[in-house]
Amino acid sequence: MADSGRQTERAEKAVRHWRSLAELADAPEYRAFLEAEFPREADPGGISRRRWLQLMGASLTLASVGGGCRWEQEEILPMVRRPAHRVPGEPQRFATAMDLRGAALGLLVTSVDGRPIKIEGNPDHPQSRGATDALAQASILQLYDPDRSGKLVQGTAEGESVQTWDKFVEFASGHFGPLRKDGGRAFRVLAETTSSPTLAAMRSRLLEAFPEAKWYEYEPLSRDNERAGTKLAFGKVYRPHYHLDRAKVIVAIDEDLFCDHPAGVQYARAFADGRTVVNGQMNRLYAIECCYTPTGAAADHRLPLRAQDIAVFVAALEREITGGSGSAHGKDGESDVGRFVVALAKDLKARRGETVVAVGPRQPAEVHAAAHRINAALGNIGNGVVYFPEPDADRMPHRQAIAALASEMNAGKVETLLVLGGNPVYNAPADLDFAAALGKVRTTVHLGLYRDETALLADWHLPQAHFLESWGDARSWDGTYSIVQPLIAPLLGGKPAIELLALVLGDEKSSGMELVRATFQRIAGAQNAQTPWRETVHDGLLQGSGWSPEKPAIQGAAPQADRAASLSELVWKQGPLEIVFCGDSSVYDGRFANNAWLQETPDPITKLTWDNAAWISPATAAALGVENETMVRLKLDGRELVMPAYILPGQAAGSVAVGLGYGRSAAGFVGGDARRNIQSIGFDTYRLRPLQAQEFATGLAIEPTGEKYRLATTQDHHAIDTVGLKARAARVGALVRSASLEHYQEHPEFARHAVHHPPLISLFDEPEYPGRRWGMSIDVSKCIGCNACVVACQAENNVPVVGKERVLEGREMHWIRIDRYFVGEPDRAQVDHQVMICQHCENAPCEQVCPVAATVHSSEGLNDMVYNRCVGTRYCSNNCPYKVRRFNFFNYHKNLDRPGGALTKMVYNPDVTVRSRGVMEKCTYCVQRIQEVKIRAKNQRREIRDGEIKTACQQACPSQAIVFGDLSDKSSRVARDHAADRSYGVLAELNTKPRTAYLAKIRNPNPELEDAHHVDDHPAG
C-alpha cells in the first residue's frame, strides 16, 4: 500500500513541472493559493463516505447509460504567452553531453513541446560526429523512469521519513558546518569518476574547506590499468588516444575499441572509414581477446586467448618487433599463437608508423607498458597513437580508493560519508563487505538517481538529477569541453552533484548554471576570451578546447622476466579456469539495470536479453560437462555463485567470462526490487569479484548443478540440431556475402554472382515510380553490430518492450534485428553481423497476401503499414522472407495505466503512432522523418538535399554503415551504393526487388595467417 501510494505521489510529481515551478517547490503560498482556487485539488483524500457513495452511484448509472463508451476527456489549452521560438508540435534541438566512462559524448537532444524525446549525437562534436551508442540512445528512457528517485528519504532509528530539500539544507548547515572545525577529519566523500571540470573545481573547494577530509573515487569498471601503464612506460600518467583513421593496421589486445571505450563512437567511425577500399587498400584489424567483443567480430583476424595469457602474447610480440625477425624460436614459432605473433609482427613492421596497438583496461599495467613500447618502436606515437596529459593524474586508483575507504570506515575513522552517485554497496569488491563497513559510519548521505542498494543503507538519500535535467559540464576523451544543459526542469526534484556540493559548502548561490558558468569562464578564458557562453551552450562544445597531444618518451626497457613463458603452452587443456569480469553491453556496470530498452537489447555477440550468463567456450564446456543453459556453480576464493552457462563460440578456452551489473536487489520495477518482491534480472557477479582481481582471476572452479535455466536470446532460442546447422552453414555465405580484399580485387562483382537463379518474372504489373524512390543501403563491411541502431529505432518509433518471457516465446518487437552468424570452427568462430530490417520490397510478398490491404505501397515505393486497417491475420509475417514484421500479441502499452505511466509515456515520439494490440508493425524507413523533411523542403520551395533525411538507425550508427536516400537521384549516395560493385539484395532471387541493398563485406586478412585459420572455408559452428 505504502509503495503504491508513493508511486502515485511520484507520478503526480512527474506531471507537476507542467504547471509551475512554484508548485514543484511545494511552496506554502502556492498551497494556499491552490486551496482557494481548487478546493478539491488541494485535498484529494477528503471525500466523505456519503459523497463517495453518491459518486459511485452516479458513475454506475452513467456507465450503464453509455458513459462507458466515451473516450476519456482531456482539455488542451493553448499557451497564453508562447515562449520564444516555440511552435507547438515543432521539435527543437538542444546540445548537451552525456558523461559516461569518465568521458563525454556530445549530444543533440530533440525536444517536443518542452519534453525531450530523442537523443542524437552532436554532429559538431569530434567524438560523436552525429552518432551515438546504445547507452546514450537509451538514457532518454532513464529520464522518464518512474522508479527514479524522487524523494529525499531520511533513515532514522524509527524508520524512514520523507523529507524536503529545505529540511536537508537545514540538516546540512547544522551538520557540515561543525565538521569544518577539525577540518573534516572524519569526513569522506566517495564519488564516481566524471570528466566534469566543475565537479573537479567543487572538489578542490571542498578539500579547501575541509582540509582533513578525503575524496575518493570509485568506478567498478575503470581504466586505471591504462593510466598505470603509461606511468610505467613514460614515468608520467598519460591518456592514450588513437587515430584509427591514420592506421593501416590496428591491433586491439583485449580491448573493445568500439563498444567499451570512452571514445568508442569516434573509433568506430574512424575504423569504418578505413574499411572502404581506396586504391586497393583498406585497414586491417587484429583482435586478441578472451571474450568475444564487437571489435573481435569486426576483426580480420581474431585470436582467442585467456586474459592471463595475453601478457605472454604481448611480451612475445614485443620481442618479435624489437628483436628483429625470427625471435619466436623453435616450438613457439610452430604453434598457432606463435605463427600469429610472427605474422602480426611482420605486418606491423611493414607498416611502421601507420599502425595502432591498443590494450584494454582489463590487462595489467605491464601489458600496457609493453604496448606503449611497441607503439614507440613502430613509430606510432604522434601518428596513430597520441598521448594527452591526464587531467587528474594524481587521483588514487579506484581499487585502492575503495579499499582505503573501506578500511577507514571499518576502523571507525569515518563519521560522515557523502556518496555522490555510485552504488558501492552493490558494486564494491566482494571481500570488502562495504555494506557492513557502511554500518560503522555515523552519517551517510547518498545522492543517486535511484534509491538503490547504497541508498537503502544511507541515513540520507537525496535524489540526483538526470543529466538531461541538470546543468553540468564534461570533457570528452580528447579533452573537448562540453556544457551539459538541461532539457527540462528536474521531473522528480533531484539535484546534480555540483549543486549538492555547493549546498554542503554552504554557498549562497548554488545554481548549477552559475557554477558551470564560472568554470566555463575559467576554461574559455584560458582558451579564448572571446567565446561567448551562449554560443558554447548552443553548440554544445567549446571549439578547440581539446588537449594538445604530447610526445612522451619511453623510460626503461622491457622487463626480462616475461621471456620464460612459452607461447605453445598458452593452450588450455585441463585444470583451473580463469574468470573474467566484463562490463555488460546493456547495463554497463549495473547503472542501467532498470532501463527496459537496454535490458531487451540483445548482446551484440550472444544475442542474450534480460540476463547475464557465464560465457564458456565450446571446448571448455565439453571438458567440464556443461551444456548450454545449465546452471553452473562458480567457485572463486571461497565465494560461490550459481548462474547459467552460455556456450559461446570464440570464447577463449579455459576462460569464463561473466557480465557485471545484474542481480540488482534495489534497481526498480524492471531490474529487480526486493522491497516490492520484484525478482532481480540476472545474477550478481560482483559477489564473486575480489579486490585483488577486479578484472580477471584464476583458480575458478565450475561444477554443473544439473538444473536448467532459460536464457532469452533473440537468435537460436534453442539448441540447433545438425540438420539446421548444416543448412545455416550453407546459407550464410549467400546472405552475408563476403570476400577477401584480394578476391574482391580480382572479382569486384563477386557479390552479384553468389546466387544464380532463373529469370525473375512478376505475376502482376509492376508499378512505376516516376518521382522519388526511397531506398537504403547497408554496408556490411562497416557494421560492427553495436546495437546503437536498435535502440535508436526503439526510441524513435515507440517500439514496445515485451519482457523476458515474451522474448523466450519469440515475440520481441525490435524493428531492427542484427543477425549474428558464427562462421568457422566453434572455438575460433568468426562472427558476421547483418542488420535486418524491412527491405521495402517493390514486389512485396507481404502486400499481396494481406486480405484487408493494410500493407500497401506508397507512390514513392515505401512499403507502408496501415495500422488502422490491420486486423492482424499475421499472414504478411508468414510471407515475409526476411521475417522482419512484428506483431502486437498483447497490449504492450498497458503498463501506462500503472502509477508512473504518466511519466513513462512522455518518452513517446508524438510523430509515431503507438500501436495497439493485434496489429502488425515493422520498419517504416522512418516515414515521419521523410515527411518532416518533405514538408520543410516544400515550404522552402526547394528540392530535398541528398542526406537531408536520415533514418533513426542511420543517424545513430557510429560506423556510418547505413545510408538512406532517393534512388531516382543517380548522384545520391544511396543510388551510388545500390550501383556499387559490392551491392546485392538479400534473397533477391525471390523477386522481391528489395529497396535495401547490402554492400558485401570485404575482409582484409593477412595472407600469412590464412592457412592457419581457414575461417572462410569451414562450415558454421
Place this chain on the structure above:
Amino acid sequence: MSTITLPAEDNTTDDPRRRAPLTMGGQTLTSITETVARIAERPRPPRAWYVAFAVSSTLTAALILAAIYLIAVGVGVWGNNVPVAWAFDIVNFVFWVGIGHAGTLISAILFLFRQRWRTSVNRFAEAMTIFAVICAGIFPAIHIGRVWFVYWLAPYVNQMAVWPNFRSPLLWDVFAVGTYATVSLLFWYLGMIPDLATLRDRATSRVRRIAYGIFALGWRGSGRQWHRYERAYMLLAGLATPLVLSVHSVVSFDFAVSVVPGWHTTIFPPYFVAGAIFSGFAMVVTLMVPARAFFGLKDLVTLRHLENMNKVILATGCMVGYAYSIEFFIAWYGGNPYEQFAFINRAFGPYTWAYWIMVTCNVVAPQAFWFKKVRTTPWMMVIVCILVNIGMWFERFVIVVTSLSRDYLPSAWEYYRPTAVDITMLLGSFGLFFTLFLLFCRYLPMVAMAEVKAVLPHHHAAGDWQTPAPAEPHANGESHQGIRYPDQVSEGH
C-alpha cells in the same frame, strides 16, 4: 458353377450374379421409418448419450471460455510467435475444413455417380460436414489480432472506401468456405425436409409437431413436391460437387501462393483435397461405428457401407502417401535449396516427431485396409480411422508449423510450443463438434429415411439377391416413393 451360399447377415461379399443388398434384416418401408424415427422420438436417449454429452458440452464450455480469454487478452495467449505466426489456429481450421469434406463428397459426388450405398450414410456425413465447418469457421475468425474488425474481410460498401485485397488467398478463403458452408447447409436441410415431415406427422407432442412442422416447410409428399424436390436436390448436388474440389484447393492456396518454402508447391490443391476426403471419411467411420451400434442402425448402415468407406480411405490414403513422397522428389528435382531444406527439416529437424507420427498414421495405418478382415471389423476400422484422424491433424501441423519455424533466414528460426490455451481450444473444438453431433443424433433423423427406402431391395429390378418384401400401405402420408436416382427415372416400376 456351383451355387455360392452366402450368409444372410453378411452383405460384404460380392457375388457377381447378384447385387448385394444395401440394407439388411428384411427392411420394409415401415421398419425403416420406425428404426430411424424412433431414435429421435425416444423420450430419453441411452445413458451413454448423456455421458458423452456431458463431456462434450464441458469441452465446448472450455472452448468458449478460452475464446473469451483470447479475445480479452490477445492472441499472445497462444504459443504463436514470429516466425510461427500461424499455428494451432490454422492447423485446426484446415483440419476441420478437411473433415467436412466427406459429407459433401458422399452426398453430392456419390449422388451424381449413382453410388446408392450413400443413402444410409449421407445424412450423417452431411451433418458432420456442417458441424466441422462450424468448428473450422471459428478459428480463422478468432485467430486475427483484432477480432472486432473481422468483418473487414468481407467486401462491403463502407465509408472508409476501402475494399479487401482480392490478391490475398485469405480473402479467397472467406468466399470458398462461406460458399461451402452455405451450400452444405442448404443441401443437408433440403435433403432432410421429407424426413422432417415424417417426424412432424409422427409427433405426439404439440411442441415437436410445431418445431418439426416449421422446418418441414409444409411438405405433403405430393408428386409435384417430389418433382421439385428432386430437381433442387440434383441442382444442389451439381453445385456442391465442384465445391468439394474447390474449397480445399482454395484453402491450400493459403499456403501454395505464399513464398514460404514447404508451402509454395503446386501439388497442394489435389493433395489437400485427397487428404480432406481421407480425413473426412475416417471421421465418418469413427462416428458411424459407435452410432450404428448405440442407436440400432446396424441393418441400415451395414458392414458393406463401412467397407466401402474404408476402401475410399485406403485409396485416398495412398494418394496422400504419394503426395508426401512426390513433395520430396520435387524438392530435390527442383533444385531450390530452401525447399530442399524445408522437407529435410520436416523429416529430420526439430519437429521430426510430428512428421513421423503423420507418416505412420496416414500412410502406414490405412494399409491395414488391404485386408478385408480389417475393413469389415468395426473395432479394427475404428482404430485405423482414429489413427488417420490423428495423422491428418499432424499433417496440417507439419505443413503449417515446421515450414514457418525455419524459413529463409536462419537468424529468424524459432521453435513453436503450444500453450494450454492452444490445447484447450483444440479439445474444445472437438467438444463443440461432438456436442452438435450428439444433438443431431438426439433430435434429427440420422439416416435419410426417404432415400434409403428408394434403395430397398424390392425397389430394384429383378435379379436382386433378396426377394422383394410385400408391399404394404404407407401410414401418415409418408412417401413410399423416396428419392429417385437419375437412372431410376427411365427404369421405372
